[in-house]
Amino acid sequence: MMPRLKPNNTVIVSSVPFLFSEPRVDDIVLFKNSDKIMVKRISKILNGKYYVRGDNKVDSKNIEPISKREILGKVVITL
């Protein structure tokens, strides 16, 4: 997620924004992927599925689109 997020950054994540509105393209979201909690940016929304990718296109791996219930929250503050 470089340069927006760097290793060891602390972020504050909230699920509240998604109680009132749907996740949108460009939102940075936290979600569960297998047993890991991951942070990525929503790049596309298609048929109710959210496509996520990292900002660092060189290193970013493509992962399967996720559903809304897998999204834990939105990054609201980066410390």
Added chain:
Amino acid sequence: MNPFSYILSLIPLETAYAHCDIPCGIYDPTPAQIAAHTVIRMTNLIDELKASGSEPSFDERKKIIHRISRLTKVKEEHAELVKEEIRIIWGDYFKEENLKDYPDLHKLVFKIMKLSSRVKQEVDPEDALELLSAVQEFAEIFYKSKGPEIVRVPSGYPTGGEIVSHK
């Protein structure tokens, strides 16, 4: 420790990852080429097997069957290895933007997958050579996308031919 850091240290923090695995960035089409050379070698060895006469003894048949089994096993494994190695580079290294420069990439990968299956099913040296040629074409695209000058070096294997590499 400043007060803010102290407050943060009291909050139980969870780690979030930006990558689903270790982003090592190490990709190399050489193992796929070695596997394709191995497929050629195994195909040739099977193809060259001859019985001493039209009615070989039971012992000789046993030995031939045993040898074919071993050669076929290695041929199968290395054809699968070609698929795996190419799939990893195709799926993990190449990005959508590469397709602008290499629009036939998907078609080439599909061809490699099909050829890998065909060399498993058949014992045809021409198919095996075609597989190597397609894998080398893939290797050239890979190196072009990274930038270094491409070189073809003699393989040094019993199969002859070359390995596509870079300076």
